[in-house]
Amino acid sequence: MLVVMEHGATDAQVARVVAVIEEMGYQARPMPGAQRTSVGLVGNDGRIDGSSLEALDGVAEVIHVTKPYKQVSREWRQENTLVTIAPGVVFGGTEIPIIAGPCSVENEAQIVLAAQQVREAGGAALRGGAFKPRSSPYSFQGLGVKGLELLALARAETGLPIVTEALDEEGAHRVAEIADCIQIGARNMQNYALLRTIGKLGKPVLLKRGMAATITDLLMSAEYLLAEGNTQVILCERGIRSFDSATRNLFDLTAIPLVQKLSHLPIVGDPSHGTGLRDKVIPMGRAAIAAGADGLLVEMHPNPDRAMSDGGQSLFPEQLARLVREARAIAEAIGRSITPTPSAPAGTASATNG
Ligand code: PEP
Ligand code: MN
Numbered sequence: 572m573l574v575v576m577e578h579g580a581t582d583a584q585v586a587r588v589v590a591v592i593e594e595m596g597y598q599a600r601p602m603p604g605a606q607r608t609s610v611g612l613v614g615n616d617g618r619i620d621g622s623s624l625e626a627l628d629g630v631a632e633v634i635h636v637t638k639p640y641k642q643v644s645r646e647w648r649q650e651n652t653l654v655t656i657a658p659g660v661v662f663g664g665t666e667i668p669i670i671a672g673p674c675s676v677e678n679e680a681q682i683v684l685a686a687q688q689v690r691e692a693g694g695a696a697l698r699g700g701a702f703k704p705r706s707s708p709y710s711f712q713g714l715g716v717k718g719l720e721l722l723a724l725a726r727a728e729t730g731l732p733i734v735t736e737a738l739d740e741e742g743a744h745r746v747a748e749i750a751d752c753i754q755i756g757a758r759n760m761q762n763y764a765l766l767r768t769i770g771k772l773g774k775p776v777l778l779k780r781g782m783a784a785t786i787t788d789l790l791m792s793a794e795y796l797l798a799e800g801n802t803q804v805i806l807c808e809r810g811i812r813s814f815d816s817a818t819r820n821l822f823d824l825t826a827i828p829l830v831q832k833l834s835h836l837p838i839v840g841d842p843s844h845g846t847g848l849r850d851k852v853i854p855m856g857r858a859a860i861a862a863g864a865d866g867l868l869v870e871m872h873p874n875p876d877r878a879m880s881d882g883g884q885s886l887f888p889e890q891l892a893r894l895v896r897e898a899r900a901i902a903e904a905i906g907r908s909i910t911p912t913p914s915a916p917a918g919t920a921s922a923t924n925g
Contacts, residue, residue: 572612573634573647574624580608584629591627595619602648607631611647613798638833640790642797643804648835654803656752656775657732659913660695662805662865663837667902668695668910670734670839671869671891674881675700675711676718684873686725688888690921693895695910696751697722697731698868702738703880704758711879715742719749726751730915734777734868740768747772757781757809757844760792770799777868779807779841782820786829793836806830806838807868808859810845819847819884822855827862839866843884849875852886853894860901869894 574588585601588610592599597619600611612619621633638644654662662668671694676682686697701718703711714721722733732751737743743765746753752775759765760781769776776796780789789806796804808827810820822845830838840859842852856867872878872885886894899909915921 572615572619572621572624573636574610574612575631575634576608576610576629577631578607580629580631584627585610588624588627588630591624600642604648604650609648611642613642615641638790639787640794640834642802643790643793643834643836645833645835650835652802652804652835652837654775654805654837656696656734657913660732660751660910662839663835665907666910667860667864667898667907668866669869669895669898670694670696670698670866671871671886672698673872673878673885674870675703675713675879676721676735677714677879679721679724681873682721682725683728685871686729686731687921687924688873689731689871689891690729690912690915691924692871692888692892693899693909693912694731694891695912696734697725697729698734698754698870699725700736700754700880702736702742702746704736704738704756705880716745719745723749727916728919729921730913730919732913737765737769740765743769743772747774750774752777752805755779757784760784760789763792763795766792766795767799770796770801773801775803775805776801777805777807777839779809780811780823780826782810782812784811786826786833789826790830790834793834804836805866806834806836807841808838808845808864809841809868810847818845818851820845822846822859824855824858824862827859827864831863837865839868840864841868843868843870843881843886847884849884849886849890852884853890853897856894857897857901860898861905863905867894867898 703713813821842855
């Protein structure tokens, strides 16, 4: 339930609404907006009679949020939520950040070189898994904490913020210490205990759509994060299972405008897992931008043929540069732009190389 205040309602009137909601035993979330303030009532179990709130001074109307996801919905918040993972790297506005890097962190030389190549290509953030969810227990599982340390080193060298996955509750705390944005993978989208833990960590989150999840499932999972008080959530379309094995997944581009209609949260496209095929990543990355994506998540490896995971869908560095160039042209055609690469820390090789 959302209590919309009149334009010009006083702070005291807002405070009174908050107090009444709390007296009723629910949480109140005041949300100042460009036009007017709203106060969200969290935890409505269907027993609330809105008329007592409607009668309070300064209240314009009480809106019943009809969707099963509440705080995630556009009914709850009309304006886009902007998610900032580092200064100048913002999702949900007119600028579109491109996150790129290898599937996995493999060693220091690989991740530092990859980060430099992401910089040179025009990316805004570095991805790389330290904890890897692999379909086989015998596949490379990632370097773990060592991988996180190497990501921090790559950030210190290049100035690129880091997006990396947390697989479980214990690892989430370690990831939160280093990452600028915590990725929740497709396989964990409905791991509700993990969602609750990560929702409490106060870090931006990138939540990937499960491979058999509906749009409603995705938004319900995001609701777990917002219910814990974290509104800094980026959604990610990464392809869903289909009957057709011609591609690894079916990259559901319609999800992008659909989610933007239903929710105020930003949504990015991952054409790498979405297709699983290197030569399809550039066309589908372009298509995601054209469909209105608020960012891209792309796998790029300095030497894809030697990659320890997902080499076959990883771009060569020069292909990433081409994708960014082409994405710029498409973004411009729809009144947006690609986020510039953050500046490199002074004194690093990245700074010297421009
Ligand atoms: C990844 O980003 O490398 C990854 C494992 O993605 P997903 O969870 O979408 O499979
Ligand atoms: Mn991968």
